[in-house]
Amino acid sequence: MRIMILGAPGAGKGTHCKRIVERYGVTHLSSGDILRRERAEGSELGRKAQSYMDSGALVPDELIVEMMSKAIGNAGDAGYVLDGFPRTVHQAEALGASLAENQNGLDTVINLKVDDDLVVERITGRRSCPKCGAVYHVKNMPPKEEGICDHDGAALVHRPDDTEDVVRNRLSTYYEQTKPVVDYYKAKGTVHDIDGNGDPDDVAALIFDKLDVLTRK
Numbered sequence: 001m002r003i004m005i006l007g008a009p010g011a012g013k014g015t016h017c018k019r020i021v022e023r024y025g026v027t028h029l030s031s032g033d034i035l036r037r038e039r040a041e042g043s044e045l046g047r048k049a050q051s052y053m054d055s056g057a058l059v060p061d062e063l064i065v066e067m068m069s070k071a072i073g074n075a076g077d078a079g080y081v082l083d084g085f086p087r088t089v090h091q092a093e094a095l096g097a098s099l100a101e102n103q104n105g106l107d108t109v110i111n112l113k114v115d116d117d118l119v120v121e122r123i124t125g126r127r128s129c130p131k132c133g134a135v136y137h138v139k140n141m142p143p144k145e146e147g148i149c150d151h152d153g154a155a156l157v158h159r160p161d162d163t164e165d166v167v168r169n170r171l172s173t174y175y176e177q178t179k180p181v182v183d184y185y186k187a188k189g190t191v192h193d194i195d196g197n198g199d200p201d202d203v204a205a206l207i208f209d210k211l212d213v214l215t216r217k
C-alpha cells in the first residue's frame with residue numbers, strides 16, 4: 001500500500017497516520033521526522049540540509065525530495081504512508097518523477113478536510129507536558145487535574161506557536177502552497193476527500209473504508 005495523506009495543519013494527519021500504520025503495517029514517512037533523523041545521523045543529505053538551516057535558508061525542494069525518495073525506497077514491503085509531504089506542487093512533480101523512475105507509484109491520496117474554525121479550536125486548546133511529551137486538550141482531552149500532567153504531575157504548557165494568529169497564518173500558507181497539491185493529485189484522479197470534522201474513530205472508519213479496498217486487490 002503506497003499512500004499519501006494531505007490536509008491542513010491540525011486536520012489530524014498525525015493521529016490518522018498512526019491508526020493507518022497500526023491497521024496495515026505500513027511505514028510512516030513524515031517529512032519532519034525524516035529531516036530530523038538525517039540531521040541527527042549526520043548523513044550526507046542531513047549535513048547538506050543542516051548547512052541551509054544554519055544559514056537561515058529553507059531546505060531546497062530537491063533535497064527534501066531526495067530524502068523522501070530514499071525513505072520510500074527503504075520502506076518495507078507493506079508499503080508506506082507519506083505525511084506532511086509534498087508541501088508544494090513543485091515537490092509533488094519532483095516526487096512523481098522520482099517514483100516513476102523507481103516503479104513505485106502512489107496507490108491513492110487521502111485528503112482530510114476540516115473546517116478552519118475547528119482547526120483553530122483544536123490547536124489553541126492544546127496543552128503539552130514538558131516532561132513526558134503527553135499532549136492534552138482543554139476541552140477534548142483534559143487532564144484529570146487542570147493544568148497538570150496525569151503521568152508525572154508536571155505543569156502543562158501552552159506552546160507559543162499554538163495561538164490563533166499563528167494557526168491562521170499557517171492555514172493561509174496551506175491554502176496558498178499546499179491546497180494546489182490536492183488539485184494536482186485530483187487531476188490525476190486518485191484523491192479521496194474525507195470529512196475530518198467528526199470524532200476520530202468515525203473519521204478513521206471513513207479512511208479505512210477507502211484503504212481496505214486496496215488490500216483486497
Ligand SMILES: [Zn+2]
Pocket residue numbers: 129130131132133134149150151152153154
Ligand atoms: Zn507528563
